[in-house]
Each structure stands twice: as structure tokens, then as C-alpha cells.
Amino acid sequence: VRLADIRTIGQAFQSGVLKAAAKQRHAPNAACLDQISLFQGDITGLQVDSIVNAANRSLLGGGGVDGAIHAAAGPELYEECKGLGGCETGESKITAAYKLPSKHIIHTVGPVYSRGDVETRAQQLESCYRTSLNLAIENSLKHIAFPSISTGIYGYPIEAATHIALDLVRRFCDSDVGSKLDRVIFVVWSNKDKEVYETLIPEYFPCP
Ligand code: ADP
Numbered sequence: 001v002r003l004a005d006i007r008t009i010g011q012a013f014q015s016g017v018l019k020a021a022a023k024q025r026h027a028p029n030a031a032c033l034d035q036i037s038l039f040q041g042d043i044t045g046l047q048v049d050s051i052v053n054a055a056n057r058s059l060l061g062g063g064g065v066d067g068a069i070h071a072a073a074g075p076e077l078y079e080e081c082k083g084l085g086g087c088e089t090g091e092s093k094i095t096a097a098y099k100l101p102s103k104h105i106i107h108t109v110g111p112v113y114s115r116g117d118v119e120t121r122a123q124q125l126e127s128c129y130r131t132s133l134n135l136a137i138e139n140s141l142k143h144i145a146f147p148s149i150s151t152g153i154y155g156y157p158i159e160a161a162t163h164i165a166l167d168l169v170r171r172f173c174d175s176d177v178g179s180k181l182d183r184v185i186f187v188v189w190s191n192k193d194k195e196v197y198e199t200l201i202p203e204y205f206p207c208p
């Protein structure tokens with residue numbers, strides 16, 4: 001799937017897919033609306049500068065989106081990951097994407113919901129988004145596609161996780177370096193997750 005075929009949330013508002021929210025958590029910012037997309041489908045098929053992998057601390061592959069990315073990228077990804085020495089929760093590391101149509105994979109390790117206190121888990125999840133975005137900027141990448149980190153096998157409730165993701169990305173878009181990214185794509189797999197994002201996006205990215 002090419003970037004040109006993924007509509008921005010500005011276009012989603014125009015076509016009526018996204019409706020204005022009663023509650024606005026950030027002021028409208030027209031520039032942001034062209035920087036964000038919501039895409040439902042397989043993240044491994046995206047032809048963009050970087051996709052994010054919801055990895056585990058070993059970085060050696062696992063289930064869910066991690067398994068899908070390793071399977072699609074091929075064994076060379078595993079070989080590169082072996083040299084990275086793992087990754088702490090809330091941190092991110094970048095690799096090549098091998099057989100994937102994207103250019104890079106940013107591996108981030110989300111918190112396991114059943115471990116630690118509420119505040120620490122929230123900070124770790126937020127840190128996944130922040131460190132991934134920073135890696136994209138440091139590597140001059142123009143696009144980054146995020147799966148819904150920690151909300152699968154790691155058990156983070158989708159609503160709470162989506163608030164964290166949208167708030168951090170919105171603040172990033174408003175920051176000085178935010179304009180260096182052309183597109184941030186939120187990738188959802190299930191219909192339920194898509195509904196949560198469609199409900200909450202207008203609260204963080206209101207239509208002016
Ligand atoms: P975690 O261990 O961080 O919870 P999971 O891979 O179990 O990670 O789930 C994270 C999210 O990724 C879930 O919403 C899951 O449905 C979704 N997902 C699984 N496979 C894919 C895929 N190929 N593309 C995009 N999202 C996916």
C-alpha cells in the first residue's frame with residue numbers, strides 16, 4: 001500500500017468518515033490534519049519510510065505484529081536483531097526492513113499491562129511513541145506507521161492506550177521537530193480498535 005493511497009485525517013473529516021468531537025483536548029491545528037492517518041490492515045504491507053514493531057525485550061521475534069513483521073521481512077531481520085542486544089521497555093531501536101516494502105523497522109518494547117503500577121506503565125507506553133518518533137527524526141525518515149503498541153498480547157486496554165498514543169503524537173506534531181515528519185500513520189487491525197481511534201482522533205486532532 002503506497003502512502004498516496006492512504007488518506008489523511010483531514011481528508012477523512014472532509015469525506016465524513018470522522019465526525020467532530022464534543023470534547024476537544026487540544027486546540028485545532030490545520031497543519032496536523034494532513035500529517036496524520038488512520039489505516040486498517042496489515043502494517044507489513046505499507047510502503048513507507050518506517051513501520052514500528054511492537055517487539056519484546058529480546059528483539060528476537062514473538063507473536064502478533066512482531067511475528068508478522070519477522071515472517072514478512074525474512075531471516076536477515078533476525079540476524080540484525082541478534083546484534084542489538086535486546087531493548088528496555090519504553091525504548092526503541094532501528095533496523096533495515098529487508099523484504100518489507102518499507103525502508104526501516106523501528107522496534108519498540110511496550111509495557112506488559114499486568115506488570116508494575118499504572119503510572120509507570122503509562123509513562124513506558126508514552127516513551128515507546130516518543131523514542132520511536134525521535135528515531136525517525138534522527139534518521140531523516142519522513143513517515144512512521146505505528147501499530148497499537150501493547151494492546152494485543154501485552155493486554156493494555158485499547159481506550160487508555162489510544163489516549164496515550166494520540167496525546168503524545170499530537171504534542172510531537174506541535175513541537176519544533178514535529179514538522180520534519182510528513183506522515184504519522186496509526187495502523188489498526190480490528191474493527192473495535194478502529195472505532196476507538198475514530199472516536200478519539202477528533203478529540204486530539206479537532207477539525208478547525
Ligand atoms: P503487544 O505484545 O505489544 O501487545 P501485539 O502484536 O500482540 O503486541 O498486538 C499489538 C496490536 O497489533 C494489536 O492491536 C494487534 O491486533 C495488532 N496487529 C497484529 N498483527 C498486525 C499486523 N500484521 N498489522 C497491524 N497490526 C497488527
